[in-house]
Amino acid sequence: MQHGDIRRGFTYLEPGPVVLVTSSSDGRDDIMTISWHMVMDFTPHIAISTGPWNESYQRILDTRECVICVPGVDLIDAAVTIGTTSGSRVDKFRACGLTKLPAERVRAPLIAECLACIECRLEEAVDRRGLLIFRGIGLWENPACRERRTFHANGDGTFFTDGELLNRRRQMLKWVPEGCIRF
Amino acid sequence: MQHGDIRRGFTYLEPGPVVLVTSSSDGRDDIMTISWHMVMDFTPHIAISTGPWNESYQRILDTRECVICVPGVDLIDAAVTIGTTSGSRVDKFRACGLTKLPAERVRAPLIAECLACIECRLEEAVDRRGLLIFRGIGLWENPACRERRTFHANGDGTFFTDGELLNRRRQMLKWVPEGCIRF
Numbered sequence: 001m002q003h004g005d006i007r008r009g010f011t012y013l014e015p016g017p018v019v020l021v022t023s024s025s026d027g028r029d030d031i032m033t034i035s036w037h038m039v040m041d042f043t044p045h046i047a048i049s050t051g052p053w054n055e056s057y058q059r060i061l062d063t064r065e066c067v068i069c070v071p072g073v074d075l076i077d078a079a080v081t082i083g084t085t086s087g088s089r090v091d092k093f094r095a096c097g098l099t100k101l102p103a104e105r106v107r108a109p110l111i112a113e114c115l116a117c118i119e120c121r122l123e124e125a126v127d128r129r130g131l132l133i134f135r136g137i138g139l140w141e142n143p144a145c146r147e148r149r150t151f152h153a154n155g156d157g158t159f160f161t162d163g164e165l166l167n168r169r170r171q172m173l174k175w176v177p178e179g180c181i182r183f
Numbered sequence: 184m185q186h187g188d189i190r191r192g193f194t195y196l197e198p199g200p201v202v203l204v205t206s207s208s209d210g211r212d213d214i215m216t217i218s219w220h221m222v223m224d225f226t227p228h229i230a231i232s233t234g235p236w237n238e239s240y241q242r243i244l245d246t247r248e249c250v251i252c253v254p255g256v257d258l259i260d261a262a263v264t265i266g267t268t269s270g271s272r273v274d275k276f277r278a279c280g281l282t283k284l285p286a287e288r289v290r291a292p293l294i295a296e297c298l299a300c301i302e303c304r305l306e307e308a309v310d311r312r313g314l315l316i317f318r319g320i321g322l323w324e325n326p327a328c329r330e331r332r333t334f335h336a337n338g339d340g341t342f343f344t345d346g347e348l349l350n351r352r353r354q355m356l357k358w359v360p361e362g363c364i365r366f
Contacts, residue, residue, distance in 0.1 A: 016199010
């Protein structure tokens with residue numbers, strides 16, 4: 001993992017990949033799998049939708065921070081396990097063979113096997129909606145990952161990997177912010 | 184276009200595809216291209232992030248409705264044109280060769296060439312965030328579309344199409360809501 005330009009942060013989330021969100025309190029780290037997330041601006045501000053049934057939700061409300069990690073499709077079974085087990089009974093890092101790395105500005109850990117990790121501070125919570133709004137404050141990138149394809153949940157137990165890359169940059173140049181080119 | 188089960192509605196949006204959002208006021212219809220959107224629950228409630236610089240944003244605040252349409256990748260150039268031109272100067276439907284169809288419960292039109300369209304009512308707006316929260320009230324599906332792959336914006340002028348379909352339904356059965364199987 002190495003530092004990346006935070007201006008590129010939103011480009012990891014805008015395509016809508018499944019992400020792994022780490023949080024930490026009382027010396028205990030946990031992970032949740034989320035595909036209900038949204039970029040809100042280029043800062044980036046990032047929204048996540050979950051709710052009080054989710055153990056990570058309360059931990060993030062308490063600690064006001066998390067790390068949003070983007071796994072490649074080699075981690076699909078880890079993501080499914082994380083999404084279908086409870087962190088109060090299982091150490092999800094150990095169960096899935098994932099490696100914690102210290103973040104720089106938050107206590108929640110990075111996941112070494114992911115393509116990218118974004119350190120986030122909670123800015124606002126709309127509790128009755130289960131809505132969390134974060135500000136991304138630091139990007140980590142992992143150029144060593146061989147599997148670069150992310151994956152997208154269809155919500156019915158199936159997923160699509162990234163497929164063909166299509167370039168329309170020439171037509172969109174005026175709308176592509178500086179510092180964000182990734183492909 | 185034919186009626187679909189609204190319980191399947193979220194499965195079109197959860198993977199994070201680029202969507203086309205129609206709105207209508209004073210007899211004038213328009214479209215915007217959005218990839219900053221998020222499923223919030225299985226109803227589905229759906230969030231969109233945009234802002235006052237966007238002409239559709241004000242129209243949706245006024246009329247409190249829209250249609251969220253999911254294009255296949257055969258419409259990528261239409262989506263780019265829609266996202267980079269102003270509806271006050273161009274009839275985007277005509278410019279992109281898109282066909283309007285009447286929706287059932289809102290005035291904004293369906294787009295006949297899309298894979299699916301979700302009629303939506305605005306439930307809540309957080310103006311200072313440019314955040315719109317909708318309730319999907321009707322699903323239309325288009326089984327006649329030959330190109331079934333959606334596409335995902337990377338935010339840097341490039342896009343990924345859907346790639347390989349991976350099935351983890353067996354592991355996730357307890358978490359897959361009834362009526363939503365699509366693949």
